[in-house]
Amino acid sequence: xxxxxxxxxxxxxxxxxxxxxxxxxxxxxxxxxxxxxxxxxxxxxxxxxxxxxxxxxxxxxxxxxxxxxxxxxxxxxxxxxxxxxxxxxxxxxxxxxxxxxxxxxxxxxxxxxxxxxxxxxxxxxxxxxxxxxxxxxxxxxxxxxxxxxxxxxxxxxxxxxxxxxxxxxxxxxxxxxxxxxxxxxxxxxxxxxxxxxxxxxxxxxxxxxxxxxxxxxxxxxxxxxxxxxxxxxxxxxxxxxxxxxxxxxxxxxxxxxxxxxxxxxxxxxxxxx
Amino acid sequence: xxxxxxxxxxxxxxxxxxxxxxxxxxxxxxxxxxxxxxxxxxxxxxxxxxxxxxxxxxxxxxxxxxxxxxxxxxxxxxxxxxxxxxxxxxxxxxxxxxxxxxxxxxxxxxxxxxxxxxxxxxxxxxxxxxxxxxxxxxxxxxxxxxxxxxxxxxxxxxxxxxxxxxxxxxxxxxxxxxxxxxxxxxxxxxxxxxxxxxxxxxxxxxxxxxxxxxxxxxxxxxxxxxxxxxxxxxxxxxxxxxxxxxxxxxxxxxxxxxxxxxxxxxxxxxxxx
Numbered sequence: 001x002x003x004x005x006x007x008x009x010x011x012x013x014x015x016x017x018x019x020x021x022x023x024x025x026x027x028x029x030x031x032x033x034x035x036x037x038x039x040x041x042x043x044x045x046x047x048x049x050x051x052x053x054x055x056x057x058x059x060x061x062x063x064x065x066x067x068x069x070x071x072x073x074x075x076x077x078x079x080x081x082x083x084x085x086x087x088x089x090x091x092x093x094x095x096x097x098x099x100x101x102x103x104x105x106x107x108x109x110x111x112x113x114x115x116x117x118x119x120x121x122x123x124x125x126x127x128x129x130x131x132x133x134x135x136x137x138x139x140x141x142x143x144x145x146x147x148x149x150x151x152x153x154x155x156x157x158x159x160x161x162x163x164x165x166x167x168x169x170x171x172x173x174x175x176x177x178x179x180x181x182x183x184x185x186x187x188x189x190x191x192x193x194x195x196x197x198x199x200x201x202x203x204x205x206x207x208x209x210x211x212x213x214x215x216x217x218x219x220x221x222x223x224x225x226x227x228x229x230x231x232x233x234x235x236x237x238x239x240x241x242x243x244x245x246x247x248x249x250x251x252x253x254x255x256x257x258x259x260x261x262x263x264x265x266x267x268x269x270x271x272x273x
Numbered sequence: 274x275x276x277x278x279x280x281x282x283x284x285x286x287x288x289x290x291x292x293x294x295x296x297x298x299x300x301x302x303x304x305x306x307x308x309x310x311x312x313x314x315x316x317x318x319x320x321x322x323x324x325x326x327x328x329x330x331x332x333x334x335x336x337x338x339x340x341x342x343x344x345x346x347x348x349x350x351x352x353x354x355x356x357x358x359x360x361x362x363x364x365x366x367x368x369x370x371x372x373x374x375x376x377x378x379x380x381x382x383x384x385x386x387x388x389x390x391x392x393x394x395x396x397x398x399x400x401x402x403x404x405x406x407x408x409x410x411x412x413x414x415x416x417x418x419x420x421x422x423x424x425x426x427x428x429x430x431x432x433x434x435x436x437x438x439x440x441x442x443x444x445x446x447x448x449x450x451x452x453x454x455x456x457x458x459x460x461x462x463x464x465x466x467x468x469x470x471x472x473x474x475x476x477x478x479x480x481x482x483x484x485x486x487x488x489x490x491x492x493x494x495x496x497x498x499x500x501x502x503x504x505x506x507x508x509x510x511x512x513x514x515x516x517x518x519x520x521x522x523x524x525x526x527x528x529x530x531x532x533x534x535x536x537x538x539x540x541x542x543x544x545x546x
Contacts, residue, residue, distance in 0.1 A: 123396065127514060127516075127517060130510055130513065130514070130517075131510075131513065131517060132508070133508045133509055133510035134504075134506040134507075134508050134510040134512075134513055135506070135507065135508055136507040136508035136509075137508070158510070158514075159510075160509075160510050163508065163509040163510065164508075196531065197524075197528070198528055198531070231407075231524070232524075232527050232528070232531065233407040233408070233527075234407075234408065234409040234527060234530075235405070235406045235407050235408055235409030235410070235436065235437075236406055236409075236433075236436040237403055237404075237406035237407040237431070237432075237433050237436065239407075240403065240404065240407055240520065241400060241403070241431075243400075243516070243517065244400060244403075244404060244516065244517065244520040247513065247517040247520050247521055248520055248521060248524040251470075251504070251505075251521040251524065251525075252524075252528075254505050254506075254507060255470070255471055255505070255525075257507075258469065258471075258505065
């Protein structure tokens, strides 16, 4: 099915615009991903409500898309209204929000969980999910994190929302009991930490907790942590931002777990430096 | 000296507003840092042209500031015009641009240099400098990087501009010859890399090269690299953003160089995880 929409007062356009806010996303149980690359990453079993193309993309063959969900061609004005970007992309997809079962976050063997504790900066939150995706980890988000379906977070995630098991809107207590139930100790990044990352046992199942730059870790999660990790900073900067700290500790976990399963082409891998 | 400025047509306000653009910054050889925390980080030997306070900060004691440079009290409207932030901070400082001698970047023993190659995203560039600061490294920037004195880059740097030796506006050839002259091999982060970070010799002097997300490394720098490093990604994300990649490789260099000089409090540092 292919429908053309010109008018900004069209009912479906109004619904799409409402998805820019958390309230509208929750009401309609849907969110929008923008850009061809990200739209192409939507897994086959992920429910898509519709695809949106801007007029400029009319030459595209829509067949493959139409087989999956209704396709709408939006006037440039309508596309600009729906998009969260300054330059709206040619392709957007309206996706349903999945319900991830909490157990999913602890499924991998051993679990590698990233706890995002009140990460309110959208760029940092999205980047952390992207880092968890790279590390084959999962993510627990506490209340107080940015909304994971907001355009800015989705942009920083760069498609990782489709790859990473994410459980959001948790209280600190829920995070703690989930980790306890799944025998996964919490290793918290903490400025007062005394354990160097390489001395922390991240090769076993673990949940790496990152607090917000402004407020740090929730008291409960800090208390429940099995260890406080200090990211070494021999220079003068007093801290890293949340996304950098998370990236570094996830990398350290991957390093400790190497060789990991994904096959790399190792021909000629002799270090040349 | 304490001067009060109300009018937006005041000549000094006009100069300050011109510092929002690269052209104005170069013309006046000055840039503005915003916020009390960053202003407090300006080293004693760094030339400050003036301090700017908004009216709301009139209760502040300006004596310490006045000893160093002229102090201006700006009306809220004037402060809002000068600031690059939505909510202008109470304190700004107009700083001179220093001329860093290229040799400074290779001064540490052994050198740890971060090459930012055409990093055009201001947030990524600033974050990379902050990561270099944390790692006690220096930074070489090629032409094509965002302007390091722009408000967005300065914000992401969070004061690190005052700590890190930065040589900017270099051509790829200049980067290569600087590294060669200082016997510092280039280790480039590269999607086609085959050397794992922990197999690269980052404990010896090295220059870690990070290219832009959009364009990758300059051809010349890629050709000059002694090794291509692959950041391991056992998950599904295809890449990390430039800031994350840089943070991870700088951390790996710090790890390989540990124990480093800065003293940590090691009492009770037995890993508890």
